[in-house]
Amino acid sequence: MKYYTYFPGCSAEATAIGLGLSVQAIAKPLDMELIELEDWTCCGSTPYGSLDELESICVAARNLALAEKTGLDLVTPCSSCFITLYQADIKLKDHPQLMLQINEALAVANLEYHGNLRVRHLTEVLVNDITPEVITTKVKRPLNGLKVAPYYGCQLVRPDYGFDNPEFPQSLDRLVECLGAEAVPFPLKNRCCGGSLIIPEEDLALGLLRKLLDNALENGAQCIVTPCPLCQTNLDAYQSRVNSKFKTHYHLPVLFITQLIGLALGIDPESLGLNTNLVSPSEVLDYIYNYINYITTH
Amino acid sequence: MDVGEVTRFAQDLDGVVIARDYKFMCSDPGQELIKQDIKELGLNRVVVASCSPTMHEATFRRACQETGINPYLFEMANIREHCSWVTEDKKEATEKAKALVSAAVRRVYYHEPLETREVPINPNTLVVGGGIAGIQAALKIADSEHKVYLVEQSPSIGGHMAQLDKTFPTLDCSACILTPKMTLVGSHPYIELLTYSEVEEVSGYIGNFKVKIRKKARYVDEDRCTGCGLCITKCPWKVDSEFDAGLGKRKAIYTPFPQAVPNIPVIDTEHCAYFLKGTCRACEKVCEAEAIDFEQQDKIVEVEVGSIIVATGFQVFDPTPIYQYGYGRLDNVITSLEFERLVNSAGPTDGEIVLKDGSHPESIAIIHCVGSRDEKYHEYCSRVCCMHSMKFAHLIKEHAEADVYEFYIDIRSFGKGYEEFYNRILSEGTIFIRGRPAEVTNIAETPEEAGKLIVQFEDTLAGLQRRLPVDMVILSCALEAQADAEKTARLFNISRSADGFFLEKHPKLDPVATMTDGIFIAGCCQGPKDIPDTVAQASAAAAEVLAMISKGRVEIEAATAIIDERICTGCQACLLVCPYSAIDFDEEKKVCRVNEALCKGCGACVSGCPSDAINLKHYTNEQIVAEMEGALV
Numbered sequence: 029m030k031y032y033t034y035f036p037g038c039s040a041e042a043t044a045i046g047l048g049l050s051v052q053a054i055a056k057p058l059d060m061e062l063i064e065l066e067d068w069t070c071c072g073s074t075p076y077g078s079l080d081e082l083e084s085i086c087v088a089a090r091n092l093a094l095a096e097k098t099g100l101d102l103v104t105p106c107s108s109c110f111i112t113l114y115q116a117d118i119k120l121k122d123h124p125q126l127m128l129q130i131n132e133a134l135a136v137a138n139l140e141y142h143g144n145l146r147v148r149h150l151t152e153v154l155v156n157d158i159t160p161e162v163i164t165t166k167v168k169r170p171l172n173g174l175k176v177a178p179y180y181g182c183q184l185v186r187p188d189y190g191f192d193n194p195e196f197p198q199s200l201d202r203l204v205e206c207l208g209a210e211a212v213p214f215p216l217k218n219r220c221c222g223g224s225l226i227i228p229e230e231d232l233a234l235g236l237l238r239k240l241l242d243n244a245l246e247n248g249a250q251c252i253v254t255p256c257p258l259c260q261t262n263l264d265a266y267q268s269r270v271n272s273k274f275k276t277h278y279h280l281p282v283l284f285i286t287q288l289i290g291l292a293l294g295i296d297p298e299s300l301g302l303n304t305n306l307v308s309p310s311e312v313l314d315y316i317y318n319y320i321n322y323i324t325t326h
Numbered sequence: 327m328d329v330g331e332v333t334r335f336a337q338d339l340d341g342v343v344i345a346r347d348y349k350f351m352c353s354d355p356g357q358e359l360i361k362q363d364i365k366e367l368g369l370n371r372v373v374v375a376s377c378s379p380t381m382h383e384a385t386f387r388r389a390c391q392e393t394g395i396n397p398y399l400f401e402m403a404n405i406r407e408h409c410s411w412v413t414e415d416k417k418e419a420t421e422k423a424k425a426l427v428s429a430a431v432r433r434v435y436y437h438e439p440l441e442t443r444e445v446p447i448n449p450n451t452l453v454v455g456g457g458i459a460g461i462q463a464a465l466k467i468a469d470s471e472h473k474v475y476l477v478e479q480s481p482s483i484g485g486h487m488a489q490l491d492k493t494f495p496t497l498d499c500s501a502c503i504l505t506p507k508m509t510l511v512g513s514h515p516y517i518e519l520l521t522y523s524e525v526e527e528v529s530g531y532i533g534n535f536k537v538k539i540r541k542k543a544r545y546v547d548e549d550r551c552t553g554c555g556l557c558i559t560k561c562p563w564k565v566d567s568e569f570d571a572g573l574g575k576r577k578a579i580y581t582p583f584p585q586a587v588p589n590i591p592v593i594d595t596e597h598c599a600y601f602l603k604g605t606c607r608a609c610e611k612v613c614e615a616e617a618i619d620f621e622q623q624d625k626i627v628e629v630e631v632g633s634i635i636v637a638t639g640f641q642v643f644d645p646t647p648i649y650q651y652g653y654g655r656l657d658n659v660i661t662s663l664e665f666e667r668l669v670n671s672a673g674p675t676d677g678e679i680v681l682k683d684g685s686h687p688e689s690i691a692i693i694h695c696v697g698s699r700d701e702k703y704h705e706y707c708s709r710v711c712c713m714h715s716m717k718f719a720h721l722i723k724e725h726a727e728a729d730v731y732e733f734y735i736d737i738r739s740f741g742k743g744y745e746e747f748y749n750r751i752l753s754e755g756t757i758f759i760r761g762r763p764a765e766v767t768n769i770a771e772t773p774e775e776a777g778k779l780i781v782q783f784e785d786t787l788a789g790l791q792r793r794l795p796v797d798m799v800i801l802s803c804a805l806e807a808q809a810d811a812e813k814t815a816r817l818f819n820i821s822r823s824a825d826g827f828f829l830e831k832h833p834k835l836d837p838v839a840t841m842t843d844g845i846f847i848a849g850c851c852q853g854p855k856d857i858p859d860t861v862a863q864a865s866a867a868a869a870e871v872l873a874m875i876s877k878g879r880v881e882i883e884a885a886t887a888i889i890d891e892r893i894c895t896g897c898q899a900c901l902l903v904c905p906y907s908a909i910d911f912d913e914e915k916k917v918c919r920v921n922e923a924l925c926k927g928c929g930a931c932v933s934g935c936p937s938d939a940i941n942l943k944h945y946t947n948e949q950i951v952a953e954m955e956g957a958l959v
Contacts (some may be wrong), residue, residue: 196650216769239769239771
């Protein structure tokens with residue numbers, strides 16, 4: 029059993045409830061104990077930093093200080109939380125003056141950060157700690173033949189955390205393949221989904237989403253998987269808007285990587301929150317439950 | 327530091343007769359000062375506290391010798407590199423300088439006069455690598471009627487230069503200026519050419535190297551073969567040609583290119599049907615000279631040489647890892663070397679620039695700095711890519727009338743006639759865009775882009791993100807160290823710099839020598855460079871070798887190990903640790919003995935001797951202990 033301090037982030041409990049549920053569901057079977065950080069608050073959020081960097085680092089540092097006390101690595105499934113917490117951590121470690129300033133603020137809450145923490149993304153933990161080789165051995169329902177487009181989004185591998193190639197990432201591909209599924213070539217796997225621009229610049233973001241959907245389908249994908257709650261929301265919730273704007277007929281389920289792992293581990297779809305996906309994954313489920321079953325028994 | 331204070335400190339040390347502060351001690355008047363003091367004050371030891379002994383130890387030793395003191399009675403304290411340059415605080419630096427001076431003064435007390443020895447130089451030379459660097463060096467030495475062994479691992483000499491179409495900026499045909507030199511090498515009475523061969527082992531030292539060379543089996547008898555080429559014509563098996571960068575085909579029995587030297591084919595056992603399946607032997611049937619010999623074995627050739635020139639060249643960076651440029655994934659994305667073969671009139675398309683489907687491109691993008699000036703791959707500039715990219719633009723205009731777009735970061739046209747060449751290319755209508763492209767994709771966004779390669783880039787002069795549809799993309803790839811450079815470095819006992827290339831002894835003042843005496847480097851194995859620089863460097867290496875040969879002997883280190891035979895128990899532990907095989911065991915007396923001609927004074931045996939029977943001259947225990955005491959007191 030491996031132990032981690034768990035930082036769910038706001039999405040995993042609301043707009044991306046499927047992520048939160050599936051992470052919790054796969055943790056035990058994969059011998060991970062995710063201990064939720066007590067009294068965690070907002071990570072600092074990605075846009076905050078461009079308005080007031082000091083304040084956003086301060087918000088992040090509160091969580092870092094709390095997590096440091098546990099003595100375990102801090103793991104988050106959310107790409108935005110990861111990038112915010114990770115970069116705050118790096119800045120604090122690199123700039124002692126900033127650390128002093130932030131600790132002055134934290135002192136009000138009787139907290140202090142020393143820089144002895146490792147901030148990690150769940151995908152990186154699955155690849156490096158749990159490892160695809162071990163996950164394979166836990167698979168109860170191999171996803172043989174399922175064609176999956178692994179979508180990394182921009183925040184998981186960029187700018188460069190040293191854990192995966194920012195231009196040609198492979199970690200999600202390895203996770204997909206260790207489940208028996210096929211990771212299709214997906215040249216746009218690390219391109220922008222539109223991010224928060226979906227609100228102020230919807231047309232622009234819909235154009236970006238269309239490119240992603242088109243590229244995944246062109247390569248034969250039956251579904252897209254991603255670890256990022258914002259990517260998933262954009263691709264999933266705005267797929268019908270893409271269709272009405274561009275007169276297209278996309279119907280491509282967008283799953284969290286943890287949901288796909290859960291299915292392969294034999295966990296029921298509802299526990300993985302698959303009923304909360306807006307583009308119905310029923311065809312994918314059909315394929316997994318009926319077709320694979322059929323071809324393996326006949 | 328406070329030099330005055332250091333001088334006053336030195337004056338008061340035991341044994342010091344006179345301490346002087348002079349600004350340019352290495353200058354003639356400075357040396358004169360030392361000589362005068364030796365004579366007038368009757369000195370018998372000299373210490374200079376200044377820069378590194380690498381710079382001026384020889385200068386001061388000479389000054390001592392000229393006044394009649396043995397040069398080994400001199401000691402140098404390095405208070406520049408080891409002290410003033412690395413210590414910010416003046417007081418601390420002064421204290422450290424005092425410690426270093428005191429250490430040197432105590433040490434020099436125990437110095438003993440030593441005699442340097444000279445050994446004769448074997449006038450033969452080994453040149454490793456048959457590219458333009460190796461060819462140039464070999465010819466220069468051989469023309470002075472000294473024997474050269476030229477070893478090349480591929481079946482023919484010529485190297486990368488033979489693959490190039492034209493040379494910049496003069497647009498000479500590369501093969502036309504190279505092949506006369508190749509022919510000269512092939513027929514030179516003083517050059518023994520060993521192609522399809524590799525150096526396996528090097529032993530010995532400057533002036534007296536012993537080298538083992540593996541001459542791989544060609545399966546063609548070199549003495550019988552007339553080079554008629556009938557075997558090649560009749561061989562039914564086709565393989566991708568390495569010489570044509572995989573764009574063309576060769577046979578399983580082949581010479582890399584028509585002007586190969588020597589013009590003797592080689593059988594590629596990985597693709598020959600006889601070696602794979604045991605049948606065929608078509609070449610044997612047609613060979614009238616009966617030169618085909620399937621039973622031939624590798625041969626080990628042993629040669630003795632006095633000096634070695636390593637000219638093993640470079641390899642072209644493989645751009646596959648730069649996923650976003652699509653090499654190996656998208657059709658019509660090619661490397662610079664592939665383009666050289668494509669545009670060459672003797673190449674696989676007879677010089678016609680064609681796309682994969684056989685049609686002609688209307689627009690071509692050339693991306694500079696692929697793998698160079700990029701922290702992820704090579705930080706250095708490869709020096710030739712700007713120029714060959716512009717040469718490509720000119721050749722494209724000549725051969726194909728296509729639009730050419732050069733994507734550059736900076737144009738580096740530094741050589742003679744290079745800037746003029748750049749202006750010429752500009753005036754020919756090539757479009758230069760400043761910006762390293764983000765990606766090359768085949769995912770079209772507009773109908774005009776459909777079926778094209780689209781270059782996505784930031785035009786940093788216009789400040790715009792743009793997309794440009796083209797038919798072909800040429801990646802101007804970096805020059806990098808050979809994949810086996812580490813092995814080669816170990817073989818010849820030379821060092822490599824952080825970029826992987828071989829390291830010269832001094833970047834400015836000793837650019838072709840290495841840290842191993844008698845071994846020189848030339849050409850792109852030392853770093854990326856163009857043909858003129860390579861030829862100049864190869865000639866320089868040849869001059870170094872010829873200087874050694876014409877002197878005929880070389881001075882070697884006096885600081886050698888000496889075994890006290892009264893203490894030696896004959897355990898032979900030293901024999902095992904000696905990297906120069908300089909220790910012999912005397913069976914009769916049952917003691918070990920150092921061969922002074924071979925000993926390099928590394929000291930490995932001294933620390934390896936369990937009975938403390940070995941001492942290293944000039945690094946004796948007394949000297950080192952005294953030095954430490956001086957530094958600590």
